Amino acid sequence: MVQAEIKTTFEAGPVTFTARHELWDGNIQDHADQGVSIVVQAEVNGEKTILLRFNCFDIERSYIYGPENPDLKSDGPMMLAGRTENSTGMGKMYRMDPTADGNPIGWTMKTIKKQLPEMLDRAGYPEIAKEIDLEVLADVVLELEASARELFVAKRNTVKHNRGTDIFEAGNIRFGLEMRRLPVGDGGLAIHVLTDVGGSTEKSFVEETEIMAFDLFWDGPHYHYGPRNKNHRIYWDRTLVTDYLGWVLDKIDGKKLGAMIERAGYPGIAADLDQDMIDAVLPALTTKAREMLALGESLTGHPGLPADVTPNLVTN
Structure with a gap:
């Protein structure tokens, strides 16, 4: 039986969403983990640029503002003045709370559907944020979510070894x-x-x-x-x-x-x-x-x- 290929790329006005399965090996990429990444891309100064990234993994549950924006600034709260790191540079990472936020794919889809313009603005791309049509976005998110959930279970890397001699x-x-x-x-x-x-x-x-x-x-x-x-x-x-x-x-x-x-x-x-x-x-x-x-x-x-x-x- 031939299985249909999972669609992984979706366009919504000026932005493109791409979902893909990723396998991280401990001490190679980072920690040992698997899951689905979702990136939001658009043309910036004539180049395809990642504006946002969401990590919906077993362990790593996070999102990154402006991972390719060298001018992104991130000021911490006043109470932590002088103690925050990476106040400027490529991207600002936040972590989902697995207790409060629940399933990372579900949380990501709800957040994109409701607050994508605000996130794009925070990532340093206000002009792109203004072009987002929330009605069009809502339809795309339905397809994106179905793709991400299927990738999470269908593309997981597992192995069945021999039992031994x-x-x-x-x-x-x-x-x-x-x-x-x-x-x-x-x-x-x-x-x-x-x-x-x-x-x-x-x-x-x-x-x-x-x-x-x-x-x-x-x-x-x-x-x-x-x-x-x-x-x-x-x-x-x-x-x-x-x-x-x-x-x-x-x-x-x-x-x-x-x-x-x-x-x-x-x-x-x-x-x-x-x-x-x-x-x-x-x-x-x-x-x-x-x-x-x-x-x-x-x-x-x-x-x-x-x-x-x-x-x-x-x-x-």
């Missing part, structure tokens, strides 16, 4: 070890944290799900919170962390895994962890993991890296 049962979770190799040549030992969700284990519809993944790659080592859920991915600082397996084992041994699983979106699984059972399998898991690291070193010159590509369980 060596499995270690530990109560309500299990660990899977795998030697992985990507088509680009990066790879290494992967540690999959798995559990059964969607039904009791005797039901036919129960599904094993990877809730954490640690990819100890030689070039791009990283780990995933909820690979099939939010899939927030963080790359290690290779200056500070050089023993990736040691880092993972330290978190497991230090009883941090529960908090990590909860952050991944599985609080019920985290609540039912049995640390004694986890501790019991750690010695055997550690021994096997180090064997796989050594095997990769002998095969390819990189710890845990096999000679052949190992595709993910589901590629799309």
